[in-house]
Amino acid sequence: MEIKKLVRKSCLGFEPYTAGKPIETLKREMGLAKIIKLASNENPLGASKKAVAAVKKNLEKIFFYPDSNSYELKQKLSQRYKMPSANIFTAAGGDEIIELIAKLFFNKEDEIVMSKHSFIRYSMAARLMGSKSVIVAMKNGFKHDLPAMAKACNKNTKAVFVTNPNNPTGTYNTKAELAAFLKDLPLNKFGYKPIVILDEAYYEYAALEKDYCGGLEFLNDNPNLIVFRTFSKIFGLAGLRVGYGFASKDITDYIERTRPPFNVNILAQAAAAAAINDKEQIKKSQTLIKKEKAYLYKEFENLGVKYVKSAANFILFNSSPLKGKELFAELLREGVITRAMDEYDLPDWVRVTIGLRKENELFIKKLKKVLKK
Numbered sequence: 001m002e003i004k005k006l007v008r009k010s011c012l013g014f015e016p017y018t019a020g021k022p023i024e025t026l027k028r029e030m031g032l033a034k035i036i037k038l039a040s041n042e043n044p045l046g047a048s049k050k051a052v053a054a055v056k057k058n059l060e061k062i063f064f065y066p067d068s069n070s071y072e073l074k075q076k077l078s079q080r081y082k083m084p085s086a087n088i089f090t091a092a093g094g095d096e097i098i099e100l101i102a103k104l105f106f107n108k109e110d111e112i113v114m115s116k117h118s119f120i121r122y123s124m125a126a127r128l129m130g131s132k133s134v135i136v137a138m139k140n141g142f143k144h145d146l147p148a149m150a151k152a153c154n155k156n157t158k159a160v161f162v163t164n165p166n167n168p169t170g171t172y173n174t175k176a177e178l179a180a181f182l183k184d185l186p187l188n189k190f191g192y193k194p195i196v197i198l199d200e201a202y203y204e205y206a207a208l209e210k211d212y213c214g215g216l217e218f219l220n221d222n223p224n225l226i227v228f229r230t231f232s233k234i235f236g237l238a239g240l241r242v243g244y245g246f247a248s249k250d251i252t253d254y255i256e257r258t259r260p261p262f263n264v265n266i267l268a269q270a271a272a273a274a275a276i277n278d279k280e281q282i283k284k285s286q287t288l289i290k291k292e293k294a295y296l297y298k299e300f301e302n303l304g305v306k307y308v309k310s311a312a313n314f315i316l317f318n319s320s321p322l323k324g325k326e327l328f329a330e331l332l333r334e335g336v337i338t339r340a341m342d343e344y345d346l347p348d349w350v351r352v353t354i355g356l357r358k359e360n361e362l363f364i365k366k367l368k369k370v371l372k373k
């Protein structure tokens with residue numbers, strides 16, 4: 001049986017996702033006693049303590065289906081962000097949110113605008129639905145060129161993805177830039193501005209930048225805007241898979257109707273509801289990342305390694321004279337997992353997640369060794 005003949009055309013060319021191997025597997029394979037993972041922008045401080053306590057408390061309940069409406073979590077989000085529950089949706093991480101939006105809105109004839117080096121799941125979602133990805137070059141190579149993105153929109157543009165701050169470059173767009181972009185978007189054939197999907201996975205880190213502004217402020221005036229965030233990053237709940245978003249009541253209602261009914265599991269709901277008000281987790285993580293970012297910038301400068309200033313908890317740096325893939329492989333042999341950027345069309349760059357001081361020191365030590373500095 002040739003299954004290929006039955007698969008939807010738009011699903012045929014997908015490569016398997018290359019997820020990072022578990023640390024224990026790598027230790028065994030590489031014969032290393034110690035490995036540090038600075039690859040997936042997780043929180044080096046670990047999960048919110050409040051979340052862990054909530055998971056423990058709810059463990060015995062896992063034989064129940066979860067609350068399909070994430071009622072308590074939405075209540076907490078509603079209070080925290082002063083936004084009615086009817087404008088809030090939850091899902092199994094930002095990844096699922098991207099896919100839910102794509103399934104809801106993207107048709108074959110639609111064009112979806114995105115930046116050249118932004119989160120890979122956007123083009124994958126467009127491809128999954130058979131839509132056309134329109135890729136826009138970034139300003140100075142690394143920052144969303146919002147005016148150019150608005151210009152790339154035409155009658156067929158259904159949606160635009162904006163990541164703020166962006167992964168993998170770490171750059172951000174200011175409040176004024178975002179406001180101008182939302183205003184300047186042209187109308188499509190429906191007579192509306194395209195849907196803007198504002199991905200704020202690293203919102204809490206970027207919030208330290210003076211001219212950064214979360215997208216919630218723009219929601220009232222922009223019914224075409226969807227803002228989403230995640231519990232995977234600063235709250236340290238990547239393994240539980242939970243994210244949330246804000247949009248008009250109508251958009252939220254359609255997302256609610258089309259999502260899988262139990263997409264946020266019982267432990268994820270409890271953990272997220274506890275984590276959202278964990279001010280200590282947020283503060284500690286922000287402080288650590290700010291300090292360690294400064295440390296890494298300085299070390300990169302001492303080594304003459306080019307890097308891109310980041311508003312998130314990772315840094316993109318140049319792998320010269322090696323290719324990114326080679327540097328990644330060399331560092332891996334030394335027990336440090338980073339991320340090569342070929343899939344982001346940045347073959348001479350590597351992304352490193354900011355870790356604890358000890359981890360960052362080890363990373364720098366190994367980088368020096370590998371680059372023979």
Ligand SMILES: Cc1ncc(COP(=O)(O)O)c(C=O)c1O
Pocket residue numbers: 040041092093094095096119163166167199201229230231232238242243
């Ligand atoms: C920009 C961006 N958006 C969304 C996600 C998805 O995060 P999650 O599915 O863990 O919520 C990530 C994760 O790396 C990301 O970097």
